[in-house]
Amino acid sequence: EHVPVLTIDGPSGSGKGTISRLVAQRLGWHYLDSGAIYRAVGVAAGWGDIDLADPAALVRCTFDTKIDFIEDDESRELRIIVNGLDATDELRTETSGAAASAIAAIPEVRAALKDRQRAFRRAPGLVADGRDMGTVIFPDAAHKVFLTASAEERAERRYKQLKDKGVSVTLHGLLREILARDARDAQRVVAPLRPAEDAVRIDTTGLSITEVVERVLALMPAH
Numbered sequence: 001e002h003v004p005v006l007t008i009d010g011p012s013g014s015g016k017g018t019i020s021r022l023v024a025q026r027l028g029w030h031y032l033d034s035g036a037i038y039r040a041v042g043v044a045a046g047w048g049d050i051d052l053a054d055p056a057a058l059v060r061c062t063f064d065t066k067i068d069f070i071e072d073d074e075s076r077e078l079r080i081i082v083n084g085l086d087a088t089d090e091l092r093t094e095t096s097g098a099a100a101s102a103i104a105a106i107p108e109v110r111a112a113l114k115d116r117q118r119a120f121r122r123a124p125g126l127v128a129d130g131r132d133m134g135t136v137i138f139p140d141a142a143h144k145v146f147l148t149a150s151a152e153e154r155a156e157r158r159y160k161q162l163k164d165k166g167v168s169v170t171l172h173g174l175l176r177e178i179l180a181r182d183a184r185d186a187q188r189v190v191a192p193l194r195p196a197e198d199a200v201r202i203d204t205t206g207l208s209i210t211e212v213v214e215r216v217l218a219l220m221p222a223h
């Protein structure tokens with residue numbers, strides 16, 4: 001295929017989501033939030049009272065879950081509809097993140113979601129945000145970035161985000177959750193979190209959002 005892809009992978013809290021959305025806007029490209037797909041299956045599993053320790057049931061749930069991404073024309077905000085219900089807010093919770101991470105460790109689930117993710121590749125281009133975009137889903141992508149940041153900084157960013165939303169959490173608790181999720185994502189057998197060999201690594205610790213966006217755009221041909 002000729003449709004260009006920019007993959008942006010990295011651990012949770014590395015700023016991938018924000019950076020990917022802004023870069024997609026600047027380029028006028030489509031945007032894939034692959035984490036939202038895993039989170040959506042996690043939410044659907046919760047609604048269906050499915051045991052996170054029952055892989056066969058989770059695989060069935062993956063096939064049965066309908067996920068639609070709808071972009072609000074005015075706010076440009078992305079709403080995520082799971083089986084017909086707006087799950088955007090529920091998707092962002094740590095519970096959904098933890099469920100997603102458990103589900104994402106099942107090989108059949110990852111295989112079942114491959115084509116759904118590749119379907120986002122449409123002209124004029126795609127910015128794909130996730131953990132294995134550059135390694136598994138779009139290995140042929142022309143542009144690959146791997147974002148990192150210290151665990152402390154990632155916990156702090158998440159803390160600020162949640163506090164702004166009125167969610168009560170502790171910095172210490174978040175740091176612990178982030179470290180646990182990192183370990184699980186890096187150690188799993190299928191598609192562990194690691195940079196593609198041809199990815200450009202950017203450490204975002206101490207950088208502003210604008211600075212990171214500019215560094216990513218600088219890797220792209222004239223836009």
Ligand code: C5P
Binds near residue numbers: 012038039101
């Ligand atoms: O990026 P986000 O925090 O929304 O992802 C939630 C979880 O989904 C991650 O912790 C990871 O386990 C899983 N995930 C994945 N592969 C992706 C995107 C997300 O395994 N491409």
